[in-house]
Amino acid sequence: xxxxxxxAGAGQGGFQVAASLRSEGYDGSITLIGDEPSLPYHRPPLxxxxxxxxxxxxxxxxxxxxxxxxxRIELLTGERIIWIDASNRRALLATGGQVSYQHLVxxxxxxxxxxxxxxxxLGGVCYLRTRNQAMKIRGRLGDARSxxxxxxxxxxxxxxxxxxSLGKHVLVVECGxxxxxxxxxPIISDFYxxxxxAHGVIFKFGVKTEYIAGRGDKVSAVVLNDGTSHPADLxxxxxxxVPNTELAETCDLRVADGIVVDQHMRTANPDVYxxxxxxxxPNRFSGGTVRIESVxxxxxxxxxxxxxxxxxxxxxxAVPWFWTDQFDIKFQMVGLSQGCDRAVTRGIPESRMxxxxxxxxxxxxxxxxxxxxxxxMAGRKLLACGTPLxxxxxxxxxxxxxxxxx
Amino acid sequence: MSLxxxxxxxxxxxxxxxxxxxxxxxxVPVGTSVMEGAISNGVDGIIAECSGACMCATCHxxxxxxxxxxxxxxxxxxxxxxxxAFAERKxxxxxxxxxxxxxxxxxxxxxxxxxxx
Numbered sequence: 001x002x003x004x005x006x007x008a009g010a011g012q013g014g015f016q017v018a019a020s021l022r023s024e025g026y027d028g029s030i031t032l033i034g035d036e037p038s039l040p041y042h043r044p045p046l047x048x049x050x051x052x053x054x055x056x057x058x059x060x061x062x063x064x065x066x067x068x069x070x071x072r073i074e075l076l077t078g079e080r081i082i083w084i085d086a087s088n089r090r091a092l093l094a095t096g097g098q099v100s101y102q103h104l105v106x107x108x109x110x111x112x113x114x115x116x117x118x119x120x121x122l123g124g125v126c127y128l129r130t131r132n133q134a135m136k137i138r139g140r141l142g143d144a145r146s147x148x149x150x151x152x153x154x155x156x157x158x159x160x161x162x163x164x165s166l167g168k169h170v171l172v173v174e175c176g177x178x179x180x181x182x183x184x185x186p187i188i189s190d191f192y193x194x195x196x197x198a199h200g201v202i203f204k205f206g207v208k209t210e211y212i213a214g215r216g217d218k219v220s221a222v223v224l225n226d227g228t229s230h231p232a233d234l235x236x237x238x239x240x241x242v243p244n245t246e247l248a249e250t251c252d253l254r255v256a257d258g259i260v261v262d263q264h265m266r267t268a269n270p271d272v273y274x275x276x277x278x279x280x281x282p283n284r285f286s287g288g289t290v291r292i293e294s295v296x297x298x299x300x301x302x303x304x305x306x307x308x309x310x311x312x313x314x315x316x317x318a319v320p321w322f323w324t325d326q327f328d329i330k331f332q333m334v335g336l337s338q339g340c341d342r343a344v345t346r347g348i349p350e351s352r353m354x355x356x357x358x359x360x361x362x363x364x365x366x367x368x369x370x371x372x373x374x375x376x377m378a379g380r381k382l383l384a385c386g387t388p389l390x391x392x393x394x395x396x397x398x399x400x401x402x403x404x405x406x
Numbered sequence: 407m408s409l410x411x412x413x414x415x416x417x418x419x420x421x422x423x424x425x426x427x428x429x430x431x432x433x434v435p436v437g438t439s440v441m442e443g444a445i446s447n448g449v450d451g452i453i454a455e456c457s458g459a460c461m462c463a464t465c466h467x468x469x470x471x472x473x474x475x476x477x478x479x480x481x482x483x484x485x486x487x488x489x490x491a492f493a494e495r496k497x498x499x500x501x502x503x504x505x506x507x508x509x510x511x512x513x514x515x516x517x518x519x520x521x522x523x
Contacts, residue, residue, distance in 0.1 A: 058446065064446050374489070
């Protein structure tokens with residue numbers, strides 16, 4: 001094999017690079033390398049519809065296998081690049097072969113942060129990232145009665161919602177003082193705590209896991225650092241991810257909290273790009289560099305790289321957006337709220353339809369919307385255009401946000 | 407060995423028409439969505455970036471008028487996403503991910519817009 005584009009990682013971002021290269025008219029060879037056994041698939045449903053058995057595995061495939069043939073995308077599944085020889089533009093594969101490249105895209109993703117406590121390796125302790133892990137959890141959920149979820153972030157809460165909807169006894173353990181605290185305002189954390197409580201989910205805040213008790217393939221309890229012990233037959237851990245940067249280190253690329261890239265998603269080596277969960281990139285909405293774990297980020301950065309490779313480069317400046325579905329509530333986020341100095345509420349939380357608008361030095365930086373998709377969609381445009389908006393306009397529900405977009 | 411034969415899922419025929427008039431007839435399993443039918447059969451013109459979460463409006467389709475009143479009504483979320491969709495919102499606009507295929511939709515025809523984003 002020689003030349004062309006080699007993509008390390010066949011998740012949403014890696015897939016999109018391949019697809020966008022073809023739709024941009026790229027005619028060279030494309031090799032898409034993923035370490036999972038299956039076709040590339042959508043991850044978001046794994047903790048939502050797929051987990052609730054509303055979707056089967058095939059329905060989460062990004063495209064059928066015919067797509068890769070027709071688009072002349074060579075898909076290597078169950079394969080991994082283990083070393084990059086940048087001076088010779090070739091990558092060594094785990095199974096022993098090698099591929100040479102003209103452009104290499106690192107779409108290596110991230111891996112789950114592991115719980116560093118005794119018992120964390122017991123069979124009944126599960127993490128969620130891959131479809132195989134999701135299938136395992138789905139199987140175990142069937143027999144489980146008591147589920148303990150460690151981590152009150154998006155993954156933990158989506159799993160809590162599914163498990164409690166299936167009639168399980170669910171306890172969520174969060175070491176911080178509120179839910180999704182890294183990204184949302186307290187009013188939204190409170191709303192979600194109440195929503196879950198109304199469905200019977202129990203929370204423990206400000207505590208850490210001391211150890212997990214059990215034997216072999218079975219867990220029996222989670223013991224917390226306040227001395228309490230909680231029976232469980234399934235423990236699900238969602239405490240964040242660590243970017244996969246090791247591959248970049250094999251060819252001495254700069255790595256911080258992610259692989260360092262410029263606004264074209266290019267590393268210091270002009271032949272090598274990085275995108276998605278593993279890429280620490282300059283972002284106009286963060287005012288610095290940031291690593292973002294989202295479908296939108298992976299897909300839009302993939303498009304940016306594909307455009308660059310075919311000779312139509314542009315600086316990455318897509319508006320970040322994200323969503324989570326828990327019970328019957330649609331929560332949509334746009335922009336980056338970190339570092340905001342003011343948050344105002346639009347609508348009434350009790351009505352289960354409200355948004356929080358975040359400001360930094362009197363500029364709108366993000367909108368989180370609970371069942372208010374019009375605010376979300378208006379937010380995408382307001383943020384993309386940098387349209388000025390005052391907190392007073394933001395809280396006035398008689399002001400149609402969309403009408404403010406120039 | 408009929409014991410081990412899998413019962414095929416019931417399907418209905420959905421015709422996807424591209425903006426330039428190319429037609430693709432696809433057997434879509436009952437219970438799945440018009441978007442899923444397109445993606446799993448490699449029909450061009452539907453992107454489905456968000457995998458059916460009603461979040462991206464890239465599975466926008468125009469539904470043949472004869473079938474419009476057989477569809478479930480448009481939910482508010484879908485309405486809002488449609489109003490922000492890339493292609494023009496028309497009276498027969500729907501998001502493919504929000505149309506669940508049922509037996510009485512056999513023969514459904516949908517047209518995809520020129521571009522989804």
